[in-house]
Amino acid sequence: MDGKGQPSNNPPPPPPGYSQPPPAYGHQQQTTVVMAGHPVMGHIFRETSVPMQCPYCRANITTSTSYETGTLTWIICGVLILFGLWLGCCLIPFCIDGCKDVIHTCPNCNQVVGKYNRM
Structure with a gap:
């Protein structure tokens, strides 16, 4: 009932600390999605070091490179x-x-951040 003795169509507000009730059917509600975090950037790893942001420690780095035996090494050995x-x-x-193959690691946290396979 409203102040004039008439029944009210609006429901009473929720008590403090509670959220609003879901909208009634037939009403559209606009939703805004906020995404937090860092954008994922694709890096092309080759033989040389790459400047990038480490996905593990979030530091701006230039990758350290090291080499490991890969498929191409074994194929050349077999051909010889x-x-x-x-x-x-x-x-x-x-x-x-x-x-x-070339392994790219973060010099700050020593995590592998990329790999260049020759084959």
Whole structure:
């Protein structure tokens, strides 16, 4: 009832500390979504260091690079064996960084942030 003795169509407000009731059917409600965080940027990892923001410690860094034996290294080794260079020459690809995969790490937190596979 309103102040004039007439029934009211509006429901009473919720008590303090409670949220508003959901809207009645047929009413549209506009929703705003706020996304927090850092945008994800795609980095192209190659043989050289890459300036970027570390996804783990959020520091602005230039990646440290190291090399590890990958698929290309083993394929070159196998080809050298097929050509008869099995007396030690087939191990040369394991000594050349240009045949290995490149691992990019954060110099601040030492987490792997990327990898460049040669194959």
